[in-house]
Amino acid sequence: MQKAWNVALWLLVAAVFASVLFADFLSLPFGGYASQRFILVGLLALVVSFSVVVLIYQHGWALSGRICPAALVAGGFILLALPFGETPYNWAEPVMYAVFFLGFVLTGSLPGSDKRRQYWVVVLVSVAAVTAAFYGGATITVYLFALSDQVANLSSFIPWGFVSIRYWSHIATWLIPLLPLAVLLGPFRSQRLWQFFIALGAALWWWVVFLSFSRGTMLGLALGVLIAVMLIGRPTLPWLKVFLRYLAYGVVAWLFLSLLVPSLLLDEVSMRTLKTDTSGRMPLFIEAWRMSLENFPFGMGPQSWLTHEVLTEDYWQSPKFGHPHNMYLMWAAEYGWLLIGALLILAGQAVRLFWKRxxxxxSTENHDLALPLAAFTASVSAALLHAGVSAVFMAPGSMLIGFLVLCVFWALIVPESRSFTFKRPKARALAAGFAGLLVSAPSFYWLNEVAEYYDAMESDLEFYYENVPAGKLPRFWFHGNFPRHPSQMP
Structure with missing residues (x-):
């Protein structure tokens, strides 16, 4: 039975990574963005229902205290959306966030033993490293075609497979800190061919970071690694050495692929420059801040960023986006500062658990977990920092990868838990099944609303293109400006 679960785990993780990194190759039925959103909501509904059943069956209500902060966040999204229940497709987004935060805490509580946690780390890191390396190899193919067509600005084609450079950079923020673990843990860590394969993939990902000058990724990774090293200390050194080595390989790859080769083959070389301004984000931040104070501390409602009356002159005159490029200000604007308070409680619990681990x-009592703890701490810290300037917790690809990373991170920091022996196993199984039904039953309503939301958004496209002077603004869907302000609706 355990082997079957292990196979299912490998297949699930591999399917998620394939749907994110190779959406173009897979010809997903609704297009990459929408298909990833459907995969995300389906995965979250399935994982939460499954985790509830397993945890209650194995532990009863013994872990309920550990899950309270996540339940508070999930309840906050739902309760703060209740006053706006009559708004069209009101529940698609808040329920997604509710099950996202509850889901990674529940799932991260499943492994129980340190041996099982280590197995989860190996599975996630191995799949991440292999798919990242294959993505890097395919990027070289795109690079060669671009050079053969005399394309001077490589960043117009690389990174590939994403509707925006930003959405690739989210994935880079989550994954780059994990790649060194692939040669420090797992059955192939001492194989030279494996080490070369992973190093090449890591170098190519760093090259794309430099090529695209993804400031959020660069800053997030720098601070995330600094946080991990400062908090954990000397046990992080083996991981840090490999991380810095891969960074150096990336610099060499950038010098060779972005400077030397194009200068020999092309008449001119065009590169993105590292900007020092806010790229128009400041008016968005100020507008979201003002929104958060309008109905303090409850917020203006789910997706009100798309439908509200503009509050500041600067935002009125600035380019419009489907979100304010700051997840925390967006949540404060739409769900209020009460939700931010709940998120801080969950973050406080994570810090307390991390500190114990x-x-x-x-103290070397659990030295085997030092390397994965360092890598996943750097990854999660980098992503949380990146979320302050980008839609890390909005883009479906980032949420899919981030959900897996957060599940393993939570599994690494929670204390080891043992299954209880109950006197009435049938009653326990019945209680677990009933709890699973209670959780899964509303999921069908939610999934149905998500599907109806997609159909309505698709139907709106013709009117939108003909009457609204704006491009697509990715939000829940890639055409994320639906619903929008009533003055722009049919």
Whole structure:
């Protein structure tokens, strides 16, 4: 039975990575963005229902206290959306966030033993490293075609497979800190061919980061690695050495692929420059801040960023986006500062659990977890920082990869838990099944609303293209400006 679960775990993780990194190759039925959103909501509904059944069957209600902060966040999204229940497609987004935060805490509580946590780390890191390396190899193919067509600006074609450079950069923020683990853990870590394969993939990902000058990724990774090293200390050194080595390989790859080769083959070389301004984000931040104070502390409702009356002159005159490029201000604007308070409680719990695990690692009581703890701490910290300037928790690809990373991170920091022996196993199984039904039953309503939302958005496209002077603004869907302000609706 355990082997079957292990196979299912490998297949699930591989399917998620394939749907994100190779959406173009897979010809997904609704297009990459929409298909990833459908995969995300389906995965979240399935994982939460499954985790509830397993946890209650194995532990009863013993873990309920550990899950309370996540339940508070999930309840916050739902309760703060209740006053706006009559708004069209009101529930698609808040329920997604509710099950996202509840889901990674529930799923991260499943492994129980340290041996099982290590297995989860190996599965996620191995799949991430292999798919990232194959993505890097395919990028070289795109690179060669671009050079053969005398394309001077490579960033117009690389990174490929994403509707925006930003959405690729989210994935890079989650994954780059994890790649060194592939040669430090797992059955192939001592194989030279494996080490070369992973190093080449990591170098190519760093090259694309430099090629695209993804400032959010660069800053997030720098601070995330600094946080991990400062908090955990000496046990992180083997991971840090490999991380810095891969960074150096990336610099060499950038010098060779972006400067030397194009200068020999092309008449001119065009590169993106590292900007020092806010790229128009400041008016968005100020508008979201003003929104958060309009109905303090409850917010203006789900997706009100798309439908509200503009509050500031600067935002009125600036380019419009489907979100304010800051997840925390967006949540404060739409769900209020009460939700931010709930998120801070969950973050406080994570810090407390991390600190206990960090003390174990530093005292060498649990030294085997030092390297994965460092890598996943850097990854999660980088993503949380990146979310302050981009839609890390909005883009479906980022949410899919981020959900897996957060599940494993949570599994690494929670204490080891053992299954209880109950006197009435049938009653326990019945209670677990009933709880699973209670959780899964509303999922069908939610999934149905998501599907209806997609159909309505698709139907709106013709009117939108003919009457609304704006391009697509990715939000829940790629055509994310639906619903929008009533003055722009049919």
């Amino acid at each position: 960090r003390d174990e690692v530093r």
